[in-house]
Amino acid sequence: MSFTFTPERRARLDEVIGRYPRKEAALLPALRMAEEQAGCVDYDAMEHVAEILGVSPAKVLGVFTFYTHYRRPGTGRHLVQVCATLPCALRGAEGVFDAFAKELGIGKDETTKDGLFTLKKVECLASCGTAVCVQINDDYVENVTPDKVAGIVKDLREKK
Amino acid sequence: MAAYEPVLLKYANQPGMHTLEAYLSHGGYGAAKKALGMKPVELIQAVKDSGLRGRGGAGFPTGLKWGFVPPVEKVPGPRYLCVNADESEPGTFKDRYIMEGDPHELLEGIVITCWAIGANTAYIYIRGEFVKSARILERAVEEAYRHGAFGPNVLGSGFKLECSVHRGAGAYICGEETGLLTSLEGGRGYPRIKPPFPAVVGLFGQPTIINNVETIANVPHIVERGAAWFKSIGPAEDPGPKLYCISGHVKKPGYYEGPMGVTIRSLIHDYAGGMIDERPLKAIIAGGSSCPWIAPDKIDTCLGFESLKKVKTMFGSAGTIILNDSVCVVDAMWNILRFYAHESCGQCTPCREGTGWLAKIFERIELGGGREDDIATILDICDNMRGKTICVLSDAAAWPVQSILDVKNYPDAACFRPEVEAHIREKRCPMGKHAPTRAEGVKQHGRISPRLVT
Ligand SMILES: Cc1cc2nc3c(=O)[nH]c(=O)nc-3n(C[C@H](O)[C@H](O)[C@H](O)COP(=O)(O)O)c2cc1C
Ligand code: SF4
Ligand code: FES
Numbered sequence: 001m002s003f004t005f006t007p008e009r010r011a012r013l014d015e016v017i018g019r020y021p022r023k024e025a026a027l028l029p030a031l032r033m034a035e036e037q038a039g040c041v042d043y044d045a046m047e048h049v050a051e052i053l054g055v056s057p058a059k060v061l062g063v064f065t066f067y068t069h070y071r072r073p074g075t076g077r078h079l080v081q082v083c084a085t086l087p088c089a090l091r092g093a094e095g096v097f098d099a100f101a102k103e104l105g106i107g108k109d110e111t112t113k114d115g116l117f118t119l120k121k122v123e124c125l126a127s128c129g130t131a132v133c134v135q136i137n138d139d140y141v142e143n144v145t146p147d148k149v150a151g152i153v154k155d156l157r158e159k160k
Numbered sequence: 161m162a163a164y165e166p167v168l169l170k171y172a173n174q175p176g177m178h179t180l181e182a183y184l185s186h187g188g189y190g191a192a193k194k195a196l197g198m199k200p201v202e203l204i205q206a207v208k209d210s211g212l213r214g215r216g217g218a219g220f221p222t223g224l225k226w227g228f229v230p231p232v233e234k235v236p237g238p239r240y241l242c243v244n245a246d247e248s249e250p251g252t253f254k255d256r257y258i259m260e261g262d263p264h265e266l267l268e269g270i271v272i273t274c275w276a277i278g279a280n281t282a283y284i285y286i287r288g289e290f291v292k293s294a295r296i297l298e299r300a301v302e303e304a305y306r307h308g309a310f311g312p313n314v315l316g317s318g319f320k321l322e323c324s325v326h327r328g329a330g331a332y333i334c335g336e337e338t339g340l341l342t343s344l345e346g347g348r349g350y351p352r353i354k355p356p357f358p359a360v361v362g363l364f365g366q367p368t369i370i371n372n373v374e375t376i377a378n379v380p381h382i383v384e385r386g387a388a389w390f391k392s393i394g395p396a397e398d399p400g401p402k403l404y405c406i407s408g409h410v411k412k413p414g415y416y417e418g419p420m421g422v423t424i425r426s427l428i429h430d431y432a433g434g435m436i437d438e439r440p441l442k443a444i445i446a447g448g449s450s451c452p453w454i455a456p457d458k459i460d461t462c463l464g465f466e467s468l469k470k471v472k473t474m475f476g477s478a479g480t481i482i483l484n485d486s487v488c489v490v491d492a493m494w495n496i497l498r499f500y501a502h503e504s505c506g507q508c509t510p511c512r513e514g515t516g517w518l519a520k521i522f523e524r525i526e527l528g529g530g531r532e533d534d535i536a537t538i539l540d541i542c543d544n545m546r547g548k549t550i551c552v553l554s555d556a557a558a559w560p561v562q563s564i565l566d567v568k569n570y571p572d573a574a575c576f577r578p579e580v581e582a583h584i585r586e587k588r589c590p591m592g593k594h595a596p597t598r599a600e601g602v603k604q605h606g607r608i609s610p611r612l613v614t
Contacts, residue, residue, distance in 0.1 A: 027346035069330025128407035
């Protein structure tokens, strides 16, 4: 097993586990910590989490696959998630998505060859008042229009 | 628009108000102190008297819900409060602004609610995408511990209360109260059969109250200013301050605070600056994507749980979506259905299959493959999806569809039906919205969901 929590993270996880009467309840937070440490959640991390929480790896995998928001291995450094649900669609989400696709030269659920960008379409981000909303990594970029896309991508490239 | 003094967002819109210091500077945690000097039954009565109804979707009377927690003599062991900050109904985006702008308002509400229901532990379940809100909340929780609002001796009262933030990971169904519970316990977010209701058998099998963020944020104000004051805001049957969300084809989409009972017309024109380019209104989705649609002639209806029921729709989570005449009804409905097909947890056959079938049929009609019997098939599927499943996501997917097609039960909203019929008859989108082939559509939008291989 190649994934192990750093001692600090392990201590934080133990503190989190203590918030619940059952260890298992810390499963979602534990996966978050694994994601935070490694940049994504892989099988090794899931096995490690299973061992700490005293559940089977299959249980962890089953839970993990239910949720769409964890980063899977192979995700680019910048995860661009364009909201495509109705309120954003009414304000031109399709055009924003196409602009990202064109700018990055990739399609839906694809990653650029240099591993910098992954492009996804997602469901409502609860920011419909500032449509079109795009989540890039942890941040919401709001009021996005197709003409802003090139600038957004350029800034991300420079940030690396 | 009558003069209205904001309550919930009074401070939230001022920068820097998310800190404890700022909160204390305008009397923060005073209501919690007052509440801790009251008996829990008195508090529950005050909330009942105020007429506060849940702001998460169902509009259930909050005081009544709290009263369902059984006495310790009957059901021993811990009680829990789960704050629902999953905010995932399309069109809804209000809780986030409370959490980011004035998190201590929510935390003070948590202290009072926990005292009222006898809970020593509170979890705030927040959707995973809200990274910023979660950080702000976590900081506020730390501050509240330091202030003594949480911990072994809450504000010197001897009451013990632990509170933490629990992040979800992207699943609409975890906003459904029992789905939230299974998710919090570390499982896939599968809803549970009710009864038993969570107030009796909830988190970790113990009595649990689940309330929406905005609901809880109202509580300190009720304690501070009294039930009569609360009841005097908006219609007496449906009172209180309210955060409205308006999105779609209006000039100034966004969230606005007003009294309950603002009319749809006022929300569009007085708050949101009117329709974009003055284009005509085509359809109103009053309370979030799950609600039956209503026709433009209902524009003078008040936004409230009771008033919207009268025009055969719902107030839901106050996510009003405004559609102008550029919208293709079939295209918009396909979008909504794709959402439900994606978010169905898959436990119940009518929901798992029904949402997928509906999405596929609407997709086919939009892309020029409509068949004569499609509408009958759609209504038949909807019939099978309603009232037959573990949770109401299935009903929520069927409601909007039925509203535009079922002439008998929705005579007004069925004014949208001829447009669907025209798609089927002409075998194309009369509004010219889409490339006319299935393959193109799939390329543009992707498959509905990974498990619905097309
Ligand atoms: C599919 C589905 C999704 C829901 N999503 C949310 C949500 O995101 N936030 C919320 O507060 N309530 C949501 N609800 C409503 C909750 O089940 C529950 O009624 C509510 O949180 C209770 O709080 P309240 O009484 O304060 O409104 C949802 C319900 C269903 C059926
Ligand atoms: S109705 Fe749908 S979302 Fe609700 S439990 Fe059944 S399958 Fe899951
Ligand atoms: S629809 Fe895009 S944020 Fe709600």
